[in-house]
Amino acid sequence: MKRTGGTGRVALALASVLIIVGMLSTACGFVVNKVAVRAVARGAPAAAPFFSQALRLGGDIAVGEALSRFGGEKKGNQPGLYGGTRDAAHCDKDRLVAFLGKPENRRKAEEWARVSGLDGPGEIAGYVKKLTPVLLRGDTLVKNHEFKKGKAVPFEALLEAGIAILVDHLGRPAVQCSCGNPLSAFDHDIGAADVEFDRRNKKWASYDSKKVSKVEPAPKDKPVEVYALVDVEEPDDGLARPAGSDGTSDTVLEEAPVESSSSSSPTAGTGVPDVVGASAEEARRILEEAGLTVGPVQEVFDPAAAGTVLAQSPAAGEEAPGDGVVTLTVATATSPTADPSASGEPVGETTEDTTGDTTGGAGAVGGVGDPGGGTAEPGASGTEGAPDGSDAV
Structure with a gap:
């Protein structure tokens, strides 16, 4: 019985690690901190x-x-x-x-x-x-x-x-x-x-x-x-x-130098690369190599696909926009609008039976995602201005 209980604790710990990693990969990979x-x-x-x-x-x-x-x-x-x-x-x-x-x-x-x-x-x-x-x-x-x-x-x-x-x-x-x-x-x-x-x-x-x-x-x-x-x-x-x-x-x-969106910008009519399904990190690399930049990122709650691109605008194959900006929708492991008490169960608590199975609230693996997850709003920065509060140069 002790051995089974230990297995349950290991499973719970692993689930917690996976969720933390998913959150970090989203935050560090593509969800931008202001x-x-x-x-x-x-x-x-x-x-x-x-x-x-x-x-x-x-x-x-x-x-x-x-x-x-x-x-x-x-x-x-x-x-x-x-x-x-x-x-x-x-x-x-x-x-x-x-x-x-x-x-x-x-x-x-x-x-x-x-x-x-x-x-x-x-x-x-x-x-x-x-x-x-x-x-x-x-x-x-x-x-x-x-x-x-x-x-x-x-x-x-x-x-x-x-x-x-x-x-x-x-x-x-x-x-x-x-x-x-x-x-x-x-x-x-x-x-x-x-x-x-x-x-x-x-x-x-x-x-x-x-x-x-x-x-x-x-x-x-x-x-x-x-x-x-x-x-x-x-x-x-x-x-x-x-x-x-x-x-x-x-x-x-005699003529002004020709300006482009970047030193490696796509030529007119070039299609935008397909990055749906790619990791946020990989999507950024692909788009930048094509001379494009990434605009504000939208988040959608989808733990099963956390850290991956769910949608892009313009869509794959469409002509590159004049400003070279592509907007992405990225899956996140946490829902900004989720109510932790909605399930009626204590959040963060787990129960363990004699078989070693575990169940939990927000930290459970394989839980059903909320398809209505919200879009990330631009957050106010935590960075403060100059120490004496003077205006910008």
Whole structure:
């Protein structure tokens, strides 16, 4: 009898493990946890900048008709990813170096260098010299940094199109020109971004959550030598800007570089891959390899298929959408709307008989799913803003 009871306990433990694994695979594989992102509007004054904006390091500019039509992940060497003008005054690299080189700004220089991955302030001049000024053509996710109480304080940010930045040799955003803040990668899925606007950074008219993008670096063995930019003042023209230059040596291109949803975007008329039945992780890989991105994920309660894709839009074989976004419905092991007491049995308790069989509430294996499970609502992020509650840069 003891041996049978032990078998029952093992079965119960195994059932619990399977359900936990199913929940984790859903959460980590495809159900996106929201991340608080502060909107940073073009031309908005910074609350805690590295660089005094009164000194005019650089200025933003409305991109007008040169606004990007695509969102998603984009490679830093993609032609047309960035814009520019024939005016080099949008980001003064020499002034930034001079400012950080002053003795009274030593602490800022140390933190700026640390965030930028440098060994110390002595490397700033050489690093900045290799950066290239460009204009964002689309709303872009980054990790921004402001300077507070002697420290570089990071926060996830969405920079509005038209903001002037410096990019590195792999096309990654490195500095926000108007305030000198160092930038680094947004290390989350685009669909996880929960953008928060405020009185300083009000929602701009062109904002479209489906056209938000983030930049992935170009291959390390193929650094960018010349950036193919869209002339934001003459959108039909392009500018060839040598990497590391200040814009004064640009060559005018007769035609603007052709923009796509990603560096590996599907051609017009290409059918969307079939990912129904695939695991959430595999579906993401397949779609991204096809140059597509995944939009907000819907959850449906189905323990038997937890972690797998139940439906997709557009359907398999249909033409890829212009913005490259595919919406998926993914099965989850738990129902957000389920009432734990609906069965009339105590939740989480188990009974054991002499045969070793176990029965339980929410943790039982093989239970009947609730086909009416709800759709996941975008949750408010648990990420808080800057320690002192100041507005976005």
